[in-house]
Amino acid sequence: MQAVVKYARQDGAVQVRDIPEPHITPDQVLIEVKAVGVCGSDVHMWRDHQSWQVKLPVVLGHEFCGVVAQVGARVNGFQVGERVACETAAEICGECVYCRSGNYNLCPSRRGFGALIDGAMTRYVAVRPQILHRLPDIVSFEHAALTEPICVAYNALVEKTRLKPGDCVVIQGVGAIGMMALQIAKLHGAHPIVALGTDVDARRLDIARQLGATHTLNVQREDPRALIQSLGDGFGADVVVDCTGVSAAFKTSMALVRPNGTITKIGWGPQPLDASLDPIVAKAVTVQGAFSHTYATWERVLRLLASGQINLAPIIGGVYPLTEWREAFARMEDGTNVKSVISIQ
Ligand SMILES: [Zn+2]
Ligand SMILES: [Zn+2]
Structure with missing residues (x-):
């Protein structure tokens, strides 16, 4: 089967390769992939800018859905032909305190699809059934493939930050996660909501307003401090959500957050901070990290999708066949698409 494979630690070392179809163990389910979202992290791996571990070669893609193609002998509860979306934690230890307490996103042995385990930019993926979710009929494969980034935003804003x-709320960064964070904040009654971008984001800032x-x-072009000071009582944002991972954005977060406010950091970046953290102390600010998601979040987000409460139409800039992965990646990199989706025929 054809697969989009990163094969070396260098810029551009990704190509379509022919790889063998996976075999499932009696405890696994085989998924026939229908749609895969291209994540900013896939683009980073294409450019070899990732700040996380990857195995080589690796099939890229961790935002996916499809139909059940085969069910292992010891698996109950899934039938061939069912439409499903799959979480990203391909493997966990199942035994550490985080796994036992349902916080398996933080398992030190967690290995994610498309980084340490072969991912979904191909026809078949073998998965453990514990991370599968049935899709509501009304949710298309192209939309269901984006469940994962919505779950990232839901976990960060609802479960970790407890937005009121x-x-x-200030959202830094208008990539896919920023757009999802914006919509979750709106659903949660936040107001005003300010989205911050850069020169490459002109189109995306329009979509953020939509x-x-x-x-x-x-x-x-403009200093966001003046804008934030003009809103409400002028003391700043209750919550600043960093969806960029750039160190400069964290300095801005510290400037924009109000005393007793919260900075929630979703974006990753390897650069050192190069700034004093004194504003965190002086303003008694809570700094909150958020990573990944777990089962209950997926079920809730699928209900949000089924009930039409998340608008994905302006976010999906294009749907591409697997062989056009380069175009799908490039249109995200250059800012044309907030999100590209690869459809597996
Ligand atoms: Zn992702
Ligand atoms: Zn564990």
């Missing part, structure tokens, strides 16, 4: 209706941002701003 009426909170002033999706509910009350204000948008290009931080390379």
Whole structure:
């Protein structure tokens, strides 16, 4: 079967290769992939800019859905032909305190699809049934493939940050996670919602306004502090959500957050901070990290998709066949698409 494979630690070392179909163990389910979202992290791995471990070669892709093609002898509860979406934690130890307490996203032995385990930019993937979710009929494969980034935003804003209706929220970064964070904040009653981008984001800032941002701003052209001070009582944002991972954004987060406010960091980046953390102390700010998601979040997000409460139409810039993966990646890199989806025929 054809697969999009990263084969070396260098810029551009990704190609379509022919690989053998996987065999399932009696405890696994074989998924015939129908759609895969291209993540910013896939683009980073194409450019070899990732700040996490990858095995080589590796099939890319961790945002996926499909139909059950085969069910292992010891698996109950799934039938061939069912439509499913799959979480990203391909393997966990199952025994550590985080696995036992349902926080398996933090298992030190967690190995994710498309990084340490072969991913879904191909026809078949062998998965453990514990991370499968049945798709509501009304949710298309192209939309279901984006469940994962919505879960990232839901986990960060609802489960970790405990956003409140009426909170002033600043979203830094208008990639897919930023757009999902914006929509979750809006669903949660946040107001105002400010989306911040850069020169490459002109189109994406327009989309952010369509999706509910009350204000948008290009931080390379204007200072966001003046805007934030003009909102409400002028003390700043209740919550700043960093969906960029750039160190400069964290300095801005510290400037924009109000005393007793919260900075929630979703974006990753390997650069050192190069700034004093004194504002965190002076403003008594809570800094919250958020990573991945777990089962209950997926079920809730699928209900949000089924009930039409998340708008994915302006986010999906294009749907591409597997052989056009390069175009799918490039249109995300250059800012044309917030999200590209690969459809497996
Ligand atoms: Zn991702
Ligand atoms: Zn574990």
